[in-house]
Amino acid sequence: MVPKVSVNSLKPGMKLAKPVMNESGMILLGEGTELTETHIERLQNMTIGSVAVVGNAQPRKSKTEMLSELDARFRKTEAEPYMPIIKRVFKEHIEELCR
Template identity: 35%
Template sequence: MQKIPIDLARPGMKLARPVLKDGGMIIMAEGMELTDSLIVRLTNMKIDRITVQGHPVDMGGAGSGTKYAERMERLDVLFRRYGQDKWMVRVRDRMAQYFRIKAAAQEAKAKAVQEMELEAGQDGNGENGDEA
């Protein structure tokens, strides 16, 4: 089971937990397989994270150049005095998980924009070259 940003969701992934609305109403049931249209629907509903089965996304080094990755690196310094406090360790771990998810989403968004720019550049050059 892995919690991922909706930006990293892909068709074929299966939900490990139901997706809930703010009031607790179930939008999508556990075990549903994602499709392109379901991902778009979740995005339009402002759902930012989902929990999927398995570990389909490697988020270990995701977002290494993002502002969230920088924040994640600072956590050890910020929590250095609380190494023995189990509650503060839990807070630090939760914050690290949150920043890791946000960093992965930010990196995925940047890659998607870059790919779209490359495709737009190739389409423009390729059409002109084929016609000439």
């Protein structure tokens, strides 16, 4: 699955995995285009919400936010036998995502 990134989260140097088209189907930026500040500013000024990018997209939430949510979700179940192990696996996954 190709990751989609909000136009507000795009960074210069990201490459498009699919062409970006307007409402009438006209290609605005082709597949493989390496985004520049100018491209990003123009996309942000249009009605385009997100675009498909090549490779790993940055998570939408910060590492701190994700870890806080993880703690909150497991707070009531930590006494269960396997829940700390499952929580640790998710924590390791979050750490890996944020490298």
